[in-house]
Amino acid sequence: MEASRRHGPFPKQGPPHGGHLSHVPWADEGKMYPLLDGLRPQSMLYHCRSNWISYNRATMENKSANWQLVAHALAWVGGALIALTPFMRGWSITLGQVTFSARVWPGNCIIEWITAGVLLAAGGSCGGFWWQQRHGGRRGSFLLLGWGLAGALGGLAQPVFWLGVASLLVIAVLRAWWNGRGAAGRAPAAAWNGVLCGLILVLAVASDCIMLEQVKGGVPAVVGFVLARILTQVVLVSMAWFGLLQFVRYSPPGTRWLGGLAVGLAVVALGAEIGMRKLWGKGLVLFFGDLTVGGKFDLLRVLEGGGIRISPTACLAASAAGLLVCGVLLGTARLSRRLDLRLRSGRILLLALGAWLVLLVEQGSETLWNDRVGRWWQRRCCMVHLCPGISAPGLAAYSVQFREPPRLSALTIKRHPDVYWFIVETLRCDGVCPEIMPFVSQWRDTECQPIRETRAAANATHLSWFAMLSGKPPVFWETDRQTLRPAPLLDALHAAGYRNEVRSSAIFNYAGMDTTNFGHGEATDVLLSLTPENPEWPEGISERDVHVLDLWRQAVLTRTAGSTFHLVAVESPHYPYNWMADFAPPFSDVAKSSWFPMHPSPQDITQVKHRYWNSLAWVDGLLGQYIGFLKAHNRYDDALIIVTGDHGEEMQEHGVWFHTSGLTTEQTAVPIIVKWPKALGRGRTLAQASHLDLIPSILDVLGCPPSQWEGLAGHSLLQPGEPTTLVMSHYASQNGEGMLWRRNGFEAAFAWEKIWVPGQPSHLWLERITGPHGNLPLETPATATAALHEYFPDAIARWFVKFE
Known part of the structure; x- marks a missing residue:
């Protein structure tokens, strides 16, 4: 019993050592070969023959034990392969109205590893159990291994595979019952x-x-x-x-x-x-x-x-x-x-x-x-x-199908102004104030369109960039990522004769941003970012931002005004919040370490915020140089200039740091600052705007007819109306809310199953509707649905083909 418990279902046995049979537990000549007892031991022939026969028998017994080890291993591998086959083949099992998939979260490596590990362990254990119940039979081991290999390599159809698995399980259970007959007591x-x-x-x-x-x-x-x-x-x-x-x-x-x-x-x-x-x-x-x-x-x-x-x-x-x-x-x-x-x-x-x-x-x-x-x-x-x-779940549940906006094509452009679009990494809306960003805040308040509330499309860089350059809600990111085509805005502008120049001080090959937004470069005349091919770039992030500014200045001066789309990404405010060494920051009490505490004190939080504000203050001066350069070289008045952030940043307002954890105000409220060409004036005052409104606004400025941009998810900021804004993300672990509708002080929050998986959900439920005085008391699904139509009258028709 002890040997079995320590070493598996069979006692540990070893080979003969140095030919000495005393080390082999079964090498007792008298018991193995009783017919030799009468022979004369003095005979040399007897000794040679006896030693040879005994050693040969010991070798055979040892080979048998080794074969048992091999058979056990084969059965274990066979069982593991059988259990892994549905996972490897991507099969699903349907029981009644419920479908189970062997791959719980395709693409999530840790879930895939855990799933594969559990299946391997369970299948291997079942294979070992099968081998034990057959008392170490080799044929059963080969049968198990063969069935596992055939299934894993795709040699068996699903019905045949499952029929064979069921048969093997029945045999194992029956053998376990048969072998256990008459057994008394229980294992210690x-x-x-x-x-x-x-x-x-x-x-x-x-x-x-x-x-x-x-x-x-x-x-x-x-x-x-x-x-x-x-x-x-x-x-x-x-x-x-x-x-x-x-x-x-x-x-x-x-x-x-x-x-x-x-x-x-x-x-x-x-x-x-x-x-x-x-x-x-x-x-x-x-x-x-x-x-x-x-x-x-x-x-x-x-x-x-x-x-x-x-x-x-x-x-x-x-x-x-x-x-x-x-x-x-x-x-x-x-x-x-x-x-x-x-x-x-x-x-x-x-x-x-x-x-x-x-x-x-x-x-x-x-x-x-x-x-x-x-x-x-x-x-x-x-x-x-x-x-x-x-x-x-939720106040009301809905079966939905999202409406995919048509891809831009064959734009009818009547005006050709230069477009300068600056996307600042991790730029919170409340950072644009006189104390932190004096230039940008004054420029916004005196020369740009007044907008009271502005939101990002998502709380993650790649999702917001996708929404801004495609005009689609972030829920379409996963499907568009796989097409490897340039973003619709860049593609359409390039086809209409615009020159597209994109520059960034950071990497673009993160989260598929390069191929999702720029394809293979066919719609961009300049696509410059940090890559191994430009090791001469400065080491520091802020130094690289200045380098991009210098390259941009040279590019602007080499072309005459008009028909150029300049997209510039500013990276310095990204964690760990950077600025140039020669910059005099407004706050001296800052966090020195980039490792933020998990249980921060109020002072810790203040110091981290000061570090972040210092980074924004430095970017304020950088943006001032961009705008000042355009004014100095007579490129400002007729240009369309946009400054926005890709997302915000949380500073323990809800118990966490950073972003990509929830659609909170701190993570999604970003500035959207628009300076229209001089002929259009500052623009009317708006209650709200979002990233999705930028492409319709650009096309409106270019003189494109409304039919070419009204089908997009956003709304032109030059046109009347107060449409609902949309914020979406699959990064919603903080509160499980993956979609927000916002309009006139009201907010509707939605969730769905497996919200963390990118893609388009087919079922949603309404979590809440919040108004100026808190959550609305919605007792039934009917009242909740009626409230959606009342407070967000345009949302369903704009973003959904089906919502029922």
Whole structure:
């Protein structure tokens, strides 16, 4: 029993050592060959023959043991391949009205790795169980391996594959029943690292409750949330530990270290999840989902796009974290041995089942003591739920199909002014004020169109750029990304005879921004950004912004006025918020480190804000040089000039730093500053505008007929009316709201299943409608739908083909 428990389902046996049969447990001549007992031992021939026969038998027995190891490994691999086949082939399983996909989140590497790892472990364990029930038969192992290979390589149709899998499972169960007949008693409890199991449970619950201070609904909502997450994690951790025990029990000896590796990675992942959710508002899973934007996994590119550099200090910190995890694993194992913790695997299943039943009761009873807001908060702030359907989502649910605006083509241009468009990275609307950006704020208030409220199209760079240059809502980014065509605005202007020049001090090959917006360069006459091909560029971000200014000045002077579209990206305000060394910033009390605290004090927050404001103050001077140059060279009056930010930045207003975590005001309120050609004046005062309004406005200035831009998602800022503005993003981990409609002080928020996955949802639900005095009391879906039509009368027809 001990040998079986330590080394798998068969005792450990070894080969003869140096030809000495005393080392082989079955090499007793008298027992192996009783017919030799009467022979004379003095005979040299007898000795030679006896040694030869015994050694040959030992070799044969040893080969048999090795074959058992091989057969076990083959069965394990076969079972793993069978389990992985639906994942590798991208199959879905439909049971009634519900369809399950083996690939939960295609493209998210961490979800894909976890899914593949779970399937591999489960399939391998089942293969080992199959091999054990057949008492080590080789034919069964080859059968299992062959079926797994045939399925994984696409040699079996789905019905045939599943029929074979069902047959193999029936055979395994029947053999287990047959082999277990007459067995008495139960297996003794095995040693159990209960301390580590408890630690993982605590970390898992803490990961779910890290944003607890944002739970809405009062004490009942908090109690319900915490209780539900504890029960959920008890079920998940219990099932994971049960699977780990089965993996160790039925896997070949050479693979069992994978179980320990999985446990160590789980501790690392949970620790990282807690830290990232507290710092950023999104956890490890969503972060790795972000790594695949643009259709490829590139960790270094994402870090570079986020302004993060891998320093020796960061490498040392990662190494220290690895050593800490090793210490935790060893320490908990030693403590569990000292406490003599033991456990039977069946009890883990009973614990998981009991916790799940209590969870069902708790979730069902919450309708009696917890309001809808409190109940639904649980659903949208955590990704894993074990009681689907108990809490109905939202105030009203809708089946939808988004309206895709037509692609611009064959523009009829009557006027040919130069267009100068400056997109400033991470530019919050409240940063444009006399204390921080005196030039821009004065220029806005005296020479540009008055607009009271302005919003970005999204809370992420690549989504906002896509919306601004295509005129489409960000929900179409994923499909357009795959076409590798230039943005519609650039394509149409180029076809109409405009010269398109694009310059940036940062990279464009992040999140597929290069191919999504510029295709292969066929619609841009100049496409200049930071690449390995221009290593002569300055090292600092702000220094590169100045370099781009110099290149832009030269380009403007080399051409006569008219028919040129200049797009310039200014990067300095991006994290970690930069300015030139010779600049005298307005704030001296600033954060020195680029590593922001997870539990900041009010002073910490102020210092980080000052650092950010200093960066904007430096950009104010840079934009002043751009505008001043145009005025000095008689290029200003007849030009259309636009200054905007791609998104905002959160400074702990809602408990997190940075952006791409929610559609909050701090992340989406950006300046949209428009200076029209002199003949058009400043423009009328508007209540609101968004990024989606910029393309219709540009085409209106160029004299294009309304029929060429009225089908876009936005509205010309030169035309009358107060249309609804749209903000969308799949980066909505903070509150689960992925789409906002805003008009005249009212805001409607929508969500959908798997909101974190890029693409067009087919079903939405309304989370809330907020007015000047708070959330509207909407008791029924009918009243909620009526309120949508009342406060946002133009939204549905402009953005949806179907909304019912």
